[in-house]
Amino acid sequence: MRAELEQAAPEALKREKHQKAVGLRELPGDTSQGVVLRFAPNPNGPLTLGHSRGVAINSEYARVYDGKVVLRFDDTDTKVKPPIPDAYDWIADEYEWLAGNPADIVIRASDRMPVYLEHAERMIAGGFGYVCRCSSVSFRNLREDKQDCPCRGKDATESLSDWKAMNAGEMEEGDAVVRVRTEMTLPNPALRDWPALRIQHAPHPMVGDRYKVWPLLDFQSAIEDHEQGITHIVRGKDLMDSTRKQTLLYEHFGWTYPEPLYWGRVKVHEFGGFSTSGMRASIEAGEHSGWGDTRLPTLRALRRRGFRAQSLRDFWIDLGLTQKDISISMQTIEAFNAKRIDSSTERRSFVREPVILSLDSNLATDNPGSRISVQKHPGGTVEGFREWNLGDSVAVQAADAAVGSIRLKEYADITVSGESAAVESYGRSDDRPVVHWLPLEMGREAKLHRPEDGSIISESGLLEDFELEVGKVYQLERVGFAKLEELPENGPASLLWLHR
Template identity: 55%
Template sequence: MMKQRVHEAMMTGQFMSWSPDAETQNLIWHLSLQNAFEYDGKGAAGSVIGRIMSTRADLRQHGGQIGPLVAQSVAKANTLAQENGMDHVESLLQREAPHLLEGRQKQERREGLPPLKNTEGKEIVLRFAPNPNGPLSFGHARGVVINGTYAHEHKGTLILRFDDTDTTVKPPMLDAYDIIPKEVEWLLGRPADRIVLASDRIPLYYDHAERMLKEGFGYICQCPAEDFRTFRETKENCPCRDKSVEMNAEGWRMMLDGSYNPGDAVVRVKTDMGLKNPALRDWPALRIQDTQKNPHPRPQIGSTYRVWPLLDFQSAVEDQLQGVTHIVRGKDLMDSTRKQTLLYEHFGWEYPETIYWGRVKVHEWGGFSTSKMRASIESGAYTGWDDPRLPTLQGLQLRGIQAEALRNFWIELGVTQKDISVPLATLFSHNTKRIDDDAPRLSFVRNPVEIDLHGDIPDHIEIPVHPNHESMGMRIISMSSNQILIEKEDEKHPTYRLKEFADIEIGGQVGSISRSDRRPIIHWVSTDSSKEATLTLPLQDNIEHIQGLVEDHEYPVGTIIQLERIGYAIIREDDFLLMHE
């Protein structure tokens, strides 16, 4: 038989047949009603999922199945509220879950992001500034979406700036210069308005360093790192701090011409060694890198420069040069804002309006940094940046996550300094809303068990391609052999209902075509209309390949489908099938 590979688009935690019990179903419905009541029929699935996962840790392993259930329940509750009014919803809660009304009031859900401050009379300019040491990750998406959305709302400018001035600790990856602009365009649906490469602009940073030295608010420091650390801790001035302008000019020349080696000298911003925050005391602005040993990966840069700006200096100068009006960044960079503000005061510049966000932790992911992912890929632990186990944009795209879902996820979380912990199911619920209307339904049976049917069986049956859209047509299932396959897990049911077909009695006897009772509904395939398939499941620590039978179809590679009772999947072909085509 022809084999076809079906790759799961959305990681569903434990790959098991799981259905919520009555208690869980009630919890989902009642929290959906509560959310619809609070927000006047505009409840959000993400909020409900977050509350469920925070109160029911046992459900986190079923996040992939919980997400779609919540999305459907919230949609139903919102419709109920909008069609019957808030009093009806309140009375339902009062009767079924009165504790959820205690202290709860109707609230107005904020749509979109909070307004930017200090925008009057300004051409709004924002920037997203990654280090191109790898493609973009889930966390980077926040910076792209928030800054890109603000720029779009204010008819402003979004700058994509590559902060690529570190050739040693986090060296740039050459391919990232081509990959990242495409990822930004995919995520926003439009390209960045301007692309800036810091490594192209070293002479400009030199100009500003020389101005610092000439005007006396910068100096060349030759103190060993340990000695300066002591000065910083004791709030003592470094001996280099009082050098004359001429001595600093000579030290700068020696940094540039190779007289000094890496670590021999740095350029420092003169602030105040008595400042309360040690990080702000005479912070370093430029240092020497051994670009003979570690050249910049861009061949046009290579070993051209020996002195490179540190990020706080480079970013501050570039923001001024590009006319950045607003900076949206993580609260862990508050010290960077303070350092840069002191530098701006020296130059006589106005610092941009700055907004901070807190950390977002996803339950299913640990601490993935770009550097760690790069090392793991190079060691062979992952197949590449598009490994579906990684929280990269490439990995998420491979798993069928849509750009719109990522945008809606980050906009719903908004911009708050509060640290947030969310399940991956929250993202999946946004994705479900985006893909469900277009996803054909198919059956995939794992661990198949053959069942002989008896009774009045038609030659074929017709099943809707999509339960909500007649226009998508019908699936024709041949029944000429009177044999079907169900999952071994479902064999435990003495009687059951074949989804979209009939009740099945003990011994495989076909009963009522209409559903006659509350027996479980199971998915199935016909032996006449199915073929071998592999379902690939990305787990946190490995990739699992599960063999089974999939319903016959002719959908092309890349089609997103819903596998009945399993989840959403994207059809792919393995190397054999790709060659076959």
């Protein structure tokens, strides 16, 4: 039997190991007519690491299917999570940075109010929505008991006149709400005559006090998804009931609901969750210096530290779409980034806690002269050399000097005694530890700022002063990756810690 198989179909005998699937799984539903996705943040702050999943996944699907992404600002709340005017531009920029291209379409819910109000009126006139004047508590009790509220039985004309009063500003906040008519007996209490629009008199930062009635997310989003021809909605599974609510609304309008996909909640060990309002509060309380504070999980902070957009994309795409609630480590994201940048990142020497040693080279022969060349990257993946002018003094880290017998990388074997050191050999003579160092004249003062336990510690040292470029990430030998953020004429250069 086996012999026969070997003859006929040798591949059938091979045990093939299962492979891990790469990339995102296929989108469900019909994708032949093109796909339209959307990313819909609230502009109440800049984008966080949490948002980056939405940008990465949606833009990647758009790339794979040659589709479009709508960037929609869900800014219909003026009280609880009010928009920050600057955040619209921040987010558009951050989207472009992360996705690698600008969003195909950008819209603001606050600019589209007439569309929502018109649909609300149609809904009320059609009898599948009504104005409810119950208080939120009393409605909550009725919903709990599966009982109709008194407003439910009103005819459309009465609701319509209430609707006009709401819009005219003749009702106070909390006096009325527009509900979508479902069934009060639905098993899922979340779906029973859910609220679609409410009164807000607080002025909107972008459109002022023109509107007195504003849609809630479930209604606004439902209408707009249909208006924009969204084919697939990728969102957190906390919004599963939104899908169910909106599907009921779509049935009233006779529309077809987009294909929904979900992801679970994500936490990062080092940061916890990603609450924009929480961060805003801590910034206002002075606990953080701003949205770009390197201790914050904002895209701005990550970008400032030197993370590549592609690394973040790699990470989220590798994670894929699962509904499991997960808690990941920054180490994993850092590994993706290190992989992306290592081969193209130049090396530099940064000596912390420097001690200055004067070199005595009387003993050694084969002195290489007054200059040495060190590769910009040890693997040669960055071409070129760092040229070091040598003098009589060198700087090494105190802890390294304390070892006594060390090798100055690429230069000389020395033995330290006090403030001087004897050069024993320029070639490598034994297996003594190799340390990073600097000729004194090649060093310029610098501070490396790194977050630790919620505060930022700054380590002073000497940074190799060779072709330094602000904004560039370097790998500090035996220290780790860091971005050069400032290079002032006077005073220490500023380095921001990236990762190992």
